[in-house]
Amino acid sequence: MVEEQSIVKANAQAATSNPLFRLLRYVVRVTAALPIAVAREIVFCAWHLAYSVLCLLRPVVKVMMLGGLIMPLVAFVAFGKPDAANGIPFWVFLLMAVGFVGVSIGYSKFVDWIAPPGAEDPAVRYRRPDWR
Numbered sequence: 514m515v516e517e518q519s520i521v522k523a524n525a526q527a528a529t530s531n532p533l534f535r536l537l538r539y540v541v542r543v544t545a546a547l548p549i550a551v552a553r554e555i556v557f558c559a560w561h562l563a564y565s566v567l568c569l570l571r572p573v574v575k576v577m578m579l580g581g582l583i584m585p586l587v588a589f590v591a592f593g594k595p596d597a598a599n600g601i602p603f604w605v606f607l608l609m610a611v612g613f614v615g616v617s618i619g620y621s622k623f624v625d626w627i628a629p630p631g632a633e634d635p636a637v638r639y640r641r642p643d644w645r
Contacts, residue, residue, distance in 0.1 A: 557629070560627075560629050561629055561632060563627070564624070564627060564628055564629055564632060565635050567623075567624045567627070568624060568634050568635055568636045569635070569636050571620065571621060571624055571636065572636070572639075572640075574616065574617055574620045574621070575617055575621070577613040577614075577616055577617040578613065578614060578617040578618075580609075580610075580613045581609075581610045581611070581612075581613030581614035581617065582610075582614075583610075584606045584607065584609045584610035584613065585606070585607065585610050587606045588603045588604070588605075588606035588607045588610070589603075591603040591606055
């Protein structure tokens with residue numbers, strides 16, 4: 514049969530231990546935990562600040578989507594009249610369109626991905642109600 518072992522040692526004398534040692538133990542714990550807690554809070558503050566700034570820049574980057582929709586028209590013009598593009602081939606404009614749309618969508622996904630737990634988009638109040 515397995516005997517249960519006590520969590521507290523049998524020969525420990527809690528009543529006769531010096532309260533000063535107990536206080537010293539808690540002071541050492543707080544001294545060790547305080548720098549870790551401060552560093553953790555600095556990281557969380559920087560994380561929330563970066564998320565807020567990136568959320569505020571999201572509408573600016575979404576304007577690139579409009580540029581991505583216009584670039585195929587510019588490519589069509591450059592294909593029809595190469596002199597209008599100053600020697601730039603038409604396919605460069607198509608690559609720009611893909612890049613603009615990709616950066617716009619990728620930025621929005623990235624901002625959603627780095628969102629801190631429990632944080633809401635601080636710029637949602639500035640959007641139109643029908644776009645939310």
